[in-house]
Amino acid sequence: MTVPAASPLRLRFDAGTVCLQGLAADAAAAPPGCRWDGRVGAWRAPALAYAPLVLWLRAGGFGYEDEARAYRELELGIAAQKQPYPYQREALQAWSAHAGRGVVVLPTGTGKTLVATLAIEAKRRSTIVVVPTIDLLGQWHDVLSAEFAAPVGIVGGGYHEPADITVTTYDSAYLHMERLGNRFGLVIFDECHHLPGPSYATAARSALAPFRLGLTATPEREDGGEALYAELVGPVVYRRDITELCGSYLCEYETRRIEVELSPAERQEYEQARALYLGFLRQHGIQMSSAQGWTEFIMHAARSAEGRVAFLAYRHQRTLAMTAGGKLDLCERLLHAHRRDRMIVFTEDNATVYRISRRFLLPVITHQTKVKERSRILAALASGEIGAVVTSKVLNEGVDVPEANVAIVLSGSGSVREHVQRLGRILRKREGKRAVLYELVSTGTAEMRVSTRRRGHSAYRHTR
Secondary structure, eight states: OOOOTTSOEEEEEETTEEEEESSOTTOSSOOTTOEEETTTTEEEEEGGGHHHHHHHHHHTTOOEEEOSOOOOBOOOOBSSOOOOOHHHHHHHHHHHHTTTEEEEEOOTTSOHHHHHHHHHHHHOBOEEEEESSHHHHHHHHHHHHHHBSSOEEEEETTEEEOOSEEEEEHHHHHHHHHHHTTSOSEEEEETGGGTTSHHHHHHHHTOOOSEEEEEESOOOOTTSGGGGHHHHTOOEEEEOOHHHHBTTTBOEEEEEEEEEOOOHHHHHHHHHHHHHHHHHHHHTTOOTTSTTHHHHHHHHHTTSHHHHHHHHHHHHHHHHHHTOHHHHHHHHHHHHHTTTSOEEEEOSSHHHHHHHHHHHTOOEEOTTSOHHHHHHHHHHHHHTSSSEEEESSTTSSSOOOTTOOEEEEOOOOSOHHHHHHHHHTTOBOOTTOEEEEEEEEETTSTHHHHHHHHTOSGGGGOOO
16 A cells, blocks of 8 residues: 655545545555545545544554544443343443444333443443434433433534534434534434435434444334445344333233224225226236335326326225224224223324314324423323323334323334334333233225234234
């Protein structure tokens, strides 16, 4: 490898990338992950490559000036040291043994946050925690402020106050990491199954942090994006599933799938709408089971009046299955049977949420619910002032309601992740608690296949 004597090696951070200056373009071996950038006369790589680049320089015996790294070593101490459970210690040890890089998979309600605080204490580097929602932004800020005797910054939700320990959202990380990416030596991705999306992956590549921790209960993605974990944060280094921890660390539970018949009128409407929709698919040779099936359907449906009618038929048959009158009647009976419990009713869409709210006088939480109102509703559910709340998707993750012990799933997508997340909302352990999830499915409709697909997790094969 050729190094010009008159030009010392220098590392610097530049807009989410790391540049190595002083090494000739015709060097015998290119630095790892780098490409020559003739505009600045330097080797350039995503900031993600900082750690392997430093190791490469050290292994080659090269002296260099590190102007890229702007994170600090911190003097920290956890204010109120909680005794971690054995699986939490194992998770931290597995992550540390993998050079402080990797994904820890633990079910909802088993203390992933404590694993994160232990990781911060172990590495003692400036840290940024990346979360998917504004609600989690506030929750993490409160937890970290209580755990560490240090200011905790916020980037997102109307704030731009970075500090040595900072919490941000994935959206804000995408916007700001190219400027802040060298300020943190440890990055923690909460609910890291969001990370492989193109924008969020860019944020991960723009972070210089050599230490990376991903946390999730459901690492698999329908698009196979979990393959990117190894590059962006590290491989899965530790995993425990719901079935392994229920009883000891999660409450005991059961799941019940209840099939509901359509009324004669609903059945006739369903069959007519479905026949119209399927006829359109056959006419245009569209295979909905293929990866491009949905895209092809939308493209063909948009081209003609016939296509628009077919799309409306698709929507109508789906709505009939998800909101059958028998489901709502059964929901009423379940609400009465569990009137002394704390319940969350899940649906696929907001229209059904408001319909249920009007019929049963239940409070609503959707993406339109203001933060303070949402907090009041969840506090009322926790205290027992109200017995149930109805929601669509916004409570699928990032909500801590230990008192909730009954979930009623009227409708949902075919996503395994969504179904496991909904189950996780009612599994936090407390004395004497036993949870039950009811899944209501319309018999003889496409919803039966959707139900089978989303129940493809071991948690739904659990029996005690």
